[in-house]
Amino acid sequence: GIQVEQSPPDLILQEGANSTLRCNFSDSVNNLQWFHQNPWGQLINLFYIPSGTKQNGRLSATTVATERYSLLYISSSQTTDSGVYFCAVEGDAGGTSYGKLTFGQGTILTVHP
Amino acid sequence: EPEVTQTPSHQVTQMGQEVILRCVPISNHLYFYWYRQILGQKVEFLVSFYNNEISEKSEIFDDQFSVERPDGSNFTLKIRSTKLEDSAMYFCATGTREQYFGPGTRLTVT
Numbered sequence: 001g002i003q004v005e006q007s008p009p010d011l012i013l014q015e016g017a018n019s020t021l022r023c024n025f026s027d028s029v030n031n032l033q034w035f036h037q038n039p040w041g042q043l044i045n046l047f048y049i050p051s052g053t054k055q056n057g058r059l060s061a062t063t064v065a066t067e068r069y070s071l072l073y074i075s076s077s078q079t080t081d082s083g084v085y086f087c088a089v090e091g092d093a094g095g096t097s098y099g100k101l102t103f104g105q106g107t108i109l110t111v112h113p
Numbered sequence: 114e115p116e117v118t119q120t121p122s123h124q125v126t127q128m129g130q131e132v133i134l135r136c137v138p139i140s141n142h143l144y145f146y147w148y149r150q151i152l153g154q155k156v157e158f159l160v161s162f163y164n165n166e167i168s169e170k171s172e173i174f175d176d177q178f179s180v181e182r183p184d185g186s187n188f189t190l191k192i193r194s195t196k197l198e199d200s201a202m203y204f205c206a207t208g209t210r211e212q213y214f215g216p217g218t219r220l221t222v223t
Contacts, residue, residue, distance in 0.1 A: 031210050041202050041217055043156070048211040067208065086156065090210075100158035100169055101212060 002027045002091035006104035013077050013111050021072040021107045023087030032063050032091035039049050046072070046085075059100065069090050077111045084108050115139045117215035119205050125221045129194050134218045136205030142213075146206040147180065149173070156204065162188065169207045172199045191208075195222045 003026040013019055023032070034046040047054050047061040049070065054061055058077075063070040074081055088101040118137045126132050138145055147159040160170040164182055179191045188207075192199055200222045206212040 031191065031212075035214070041150075041219065043204060043214040043217075045213060050210075064181075088156070100161055100171075101148075101156075101206075102158065103156040105155050 002029070002089060002102050002108050003087075004087060004089055004102050004104035006085075006087055006107050007044055009105065010108045011110070012090045013109070014080060015077060015111055015113050017077050017111075018073070018075045019086075021074070021075060021085055021109075023070040023072070023089075023104055025068050025070075025087075025089050027068070028092035029065065029068075029089040030099075031101070033088050034061055034070070035088065037086060037106070043086070066087060070093070074109075077109075079100045079111050079113055082109055082111045117205055117207055117213050119203075119215035119218050121218060122216065123219045123221070125223065126195055128197060128222055132192050132195055132220060134192075134203050134205075135189045135222070136190075136207075136215055137186060138188055138205070138207035139213060140186075142169075142207040142209065144207065144209055144212075145182070146212060147181075147190045148204045148206060148214075149201040150204065151198075151201045159190070159203075192220075195220075197222050 005024045007022045036044045049061045049063045051065045058072045058075045084106040086106045088103045120135045145162040150156045160174045161168045177193045202217045204217045205215040
């Protein structure tokens with residue numbers, strides 16, 4: 001099946017710093033989503049971004065599908081940004097069905113005040 | 114904004130007992146999924162469900178697991194005889210291309 005690798009595994013920042021999280025995947029994808037898992041364990045949708053660039057406030061994401069990677073940018077980080085960031089992809093198996101998401105191992109982000 | 118809901122938020126059960134985890138999908142979504150996350154690990158796919166039948170399942174989803182949509186609104190995951198290693202957070206997700214996740218049920222098997 002499709003492989004998803006995220007880097008770095010851990011990231012420690014001071015409040016106000018910027019960061020870039022990377023997600024590499026091994027095959028063509030129909031779907032790519034970024035999630036933030038908060039301290040209560042909830043998975044918060046950040047972006048649905050199988051290709052292109054999107055921005056939402058201090059967060060933006062870019063997926064270059066042809067080169068099989070996606071980047072999540074966090075600018076002016078805040079302590080509330082702390083948590084685990086997951087990238088998840090749905091491999092392109094052809095057809096019109098909507099399949100499973102395969103998650104990466106995540107990046108643990110800690111933002112200190 | 115519509116959201117996926119799950120009950121209970123936390124369930125503690127003894128090994129060998131049956132548990133049923135419930136999910137209310139976003140209305141008009143047709144695809145439903147269950148995932149699980151063992152503490153400290155990544156999220157893993159269990160099963161997908163479309164048109165009242167399983168469309169895909171992982172090797173984790175063995176005969177101890179079953180899913181159904183009993184009343185056209187709820188979507189349930191049943192574990193027939195729980196094991197210690199079933200302790201995990203279980204997430205329901207619904208959608209078509211983009212998947213929306215519920216808040217999860219934390220299952221603790223003692």
